[in-house]
Amino acid sequence: MTKINYTNVAIYNHEEQSFINNQHIVVDTDSGKIVEVGSGNSTGKVCDQVVDMKNEYVMPGIMNAHTHITSIPTYWWNDGKEQRHSDSREFNTMFAIQNMADAINHGITYIRNVGAAFDIDIEIKKMQQHGWIKGPKVMTSGKAFSITGGHGSAGGYEVDGVDEVRKGVRQAMKNGVDNIKMMVTGGVLKNGETPDDIQFTSEEVRAAVTEAHHKGKTIAAHAQGNAGVKEAVEAGFDTIEHAFDIDDQTITMMRAHHTVIVPTMNAMYAIYKYGKNTVPDWAREKVIINIEKHFASITKAVQSGIPIAMGTDAGTPYNGFRNESAYEMQLYVEKAGMTPAQAIDSATINCARAMHIDDEYGQIVAGNYADFIAMTENPIDDISVIQHDKDVFQNGIRVHAQIVNQESSNPQKVSSVG
Numbered sequence: 274m275t276k277i278n279y280t281n282v283a284i285y286n287h288e289e290q291s292f293i294n295n296q297h298i299v300v301d302t303d304s305g306k307i308v309e310v311g312s313g314n315s316t317g318k319v320c321d322q323v324v325d326m327k328n329e330y331v332m333p334g335i336m337n338a339h340t341h342i343t344s345i346p347t348y349w350w351n352d353g354k355e356q357r358h359s360d361s362r363e364f365n366t367m368f369a370i371q372n373m374a375d376a377i378n379h380g381i382t383y384i385r386n387v388g389a390a391f392d393i394d395i396e397i398k399k400m401q402q403h404g405w406i407k408g409p410k411v412m413t414s415g416k417a418f419s420i421t422g423g424h425g426s427a428g429g430y431e432v433d434g435v436d437e438v439r440k441g442v443r444q445a446m447k448n449g450v451d452n453i454k455m456m457v458t459g460g461v462l463k464n465g466e467t468p469d470d471i472q473f474t475s476e477e478v479r480a481a482v483t484e485a486h487h488k489g490k491t492i493a494a495h496a497q498g499n500a501g502v503k504e505a506v507e508a509g510f511d512t513i514e515h516a517f518d519i520d521d522q523t524i525t526m527m528r529a530h531h532t533v534i535v536p537t538m539n540a541m542y543a544i545y546k547y548g549k550n551t552v553p554d555w556a557r558e559k560v561i562i563n564i565e566k567h568f569a570s571i572t573k574a575v576q577s578g579i580p581i582a583m584g585t586d587a588g589t590p591y592n593g594f595r596n597e598s599a600y601e602m603q604l605y606v607e608k609a610g611m612t613p614a615q616a617i618d619s620a621t622i623n624c625a626r627a628m629h630i631d632d633e634y635g636q637i638v639a640g641n642y643a644d645f646i647a648m649t650e651n652p653i654d655d656i657s658v659i660q661h662d663k664d665v666f667q668n669g670i671r672v673h674a675q676i677v678n679q680e681s682s683n684p685q686k687v688s689s690v691g
């Protein structure tokens with residue numbers, strides 16, 4: 274058993290909504306867990322090593338509740354029309370391994386993947402658990418559920434009618450997923466549909482929720498327009514992804530159902546900002562029509578106290594696995610009215626709760642896994658400092674690699690590479 278005492282740390286505290294100075298964290302690297310958190314530097318525990326953290330600001334590792342590890346942000350189009358590379362299992366797997374490394378090097382210690390062709394995330398999770406690849410811990414969804422020809426139908430399950438939905442969800446759980454992902458409405462990155470289209474019927478979504486919950490699994494709805502969001506909330510989905518448009522009635526329903534929203538604001542913002550002439554016009558036009566509505570919708574949810582779990586939709590154009598998660602938190606402050614502490618909570622304790630792992634993740638307390646990041650500047654003063662270089666610890670051990678390409682780690686400068 275190896276115990277390390279990390280001394281001279283300022284630890285983020287959810288109750289206080291701020292950092293508490295002059296603390297220490299004792300970790301057991303065999304269990305990967307925190308065994309003690311306290312003030313001052315001394316501990317009664319016998320430690321093998323003492324690491325002076327030089328008063329750095331320590332918060333739980335970033336959790337991202339909406340990723341697509343098999344996709345890369347430069348995947349999409351060369352000239353607004355043509356795909357850059359094949360959709361093969363091999364390409365998808367290679368990107369997943371690269372994205373896993375990017376994520377952990379940028380402080381993301383847990384992801385919930387919500388849609389992976391070939392169920393690749395299920396295998397990636399095993400590889401990470403064995404230590405064969407580097408990366409965040411993974412909550413899997415395998416292939417997402419779509420109606421025939423619907424949003425995300427390429428690479429997902431195409432199911433129609435209650436019986437096919439039920440059979441499909443049971444199959445996904447048999448394959449080993451942790452979570453079910455269902456495309457309830459249309460979306461941006463598919464031509465011939467809009468975010469306001471309802472795709473699955475209320476009977477179909479209810480069947481999916483029932484099956485997932487019967488087996489103790491969570492279920493996430495891709496739902497953008499207000500009518501589709503309402504259908505999903507009413508059916509009992511645990512999380513609503515995107516939520517471009519919600520009204521007061523939807524808020525009331527969300528309160529009653531304890532629904533969590535995963536905003537993915539950077540998915541919209543990155544296409545809006547960098548997608549001209551590369552992302553097809555039909556997709557970019559949907560972003561332009563919806564982006565203000567989306568920001569207003571998330572602002573309304575924040576003001577109404579609906580829990581927000583940070584998610585970026587990583588893998589969409591110009592939206593990857595580096596500092597985009599930290600940038601998403603900045604968007605919550607700048608475009609959705611969160612305090613910096615609320616933005617930190619969105620990417621830590623709120624994600625842990627939404628993923629039903631808050632007994633072991635999301636806060637720096639004894640008994641939780643020792644997954645945390647350390648920064649020289651205080652994110653409460655300026656949320657953007659989380660995008661600066663930082664130390665990353667997983668299961669109590671420093672895992673941070675020197676970032677070679679500093680330029681591309683900045684979401685503002687992510688450019689398409691041909």
Ligand SMILES: [Zn+2]
Nearest residue numbers: 339341387586
């Ligand atoms: Zn997505």
